[in-house]
Amino acid sequence: MKIGELAKQAGCLVETVRYYEREGLLPAAVRDEANNYRQYDHGHLERLTFIRRCRALDMTHGEIRALLQARVEPDASCESINELIDTHLAHVQARMAELKALEAQLSELRGQCHAARATRDCGILRELDQPGDAAWRSPSALPSHVAGSHCSTESPTHTRKDG
Incomplete structure (x- = not known):
């Protein structure tokens, strides 16, 4: 899907998608060789939705990065996630x-x-x-x-x- 469709499905602006790519929260999209358009897949949508949910909870980019990293380590302890949320709640x-x-x-x-x-x-x-x-x-x-x-x-x- 193109960037506009991704943004629409995630409920955000195209510039938000570009911003999260620049910040390294969202992996860069593959470029279509014919027209140089960004091409996104369902994984991008899932990750962008996750990021947007974290931002709705007012989490910082650092906190989101930590949670994204935890998602790719499914067998690791969730203790660090609990600590992150406890700290965020205290703030x-x-x-x-x-x-x-x-x-x-x-x-x-x-x-x-x-x-x-x-x-x-x-x-x-x-x-x-x-x-x-x-x-x-x-x-x-x-x-x-x-x-x-x-x-x-x-x-x-x-x-x-x-x-």
């Missing part, structure tokens, strides 16, 4: 706690302005203008594992750059 739980703290901060901030008025009198802007208040810092100074919170200091295998 998700930590991010949830961060989001709860963020929610509390935003609620407190919203409480600073109860009525529409001129912006010069806005309690929210006044509160945000206060210098050096530790209460308004990010809920966590540590790099987070969950989408939207990866720091630039993380390794390339822990960034989210797909469609």
Whole structure:
């Protein structure tokens, strides 16, 4: 099948397929000698579907690579898979706690302005203008594992750059 059909069956964009190929998560397709089109098989679809399911769980490329490797070793222990999921779950739980703290901060901030008025009198802007208040810092100074919170200091295998 051609790349468009693969993308359609997997429920993603053609660019996503190309991206996973560039990242080495999806093996390169064989090129048709007549027209140089990529030709994919059912194995590509199965692997792409697996990758997309992992991404839906917000797994990093490194985690996906580890799971893909485990798939090709059917007689190996699944202990490393369990550890990977346990670690990922802990990251998700930590991010949830961060989001709860963020929610509390935003609620407190919203409480600073109860009525529409001129912006010069806005309690929210006044509160945000206060210098050096530790209460308004990010809920966590540590790099987070969950989408939207990866720091630039993380390794390339822990960034989210797909469609």
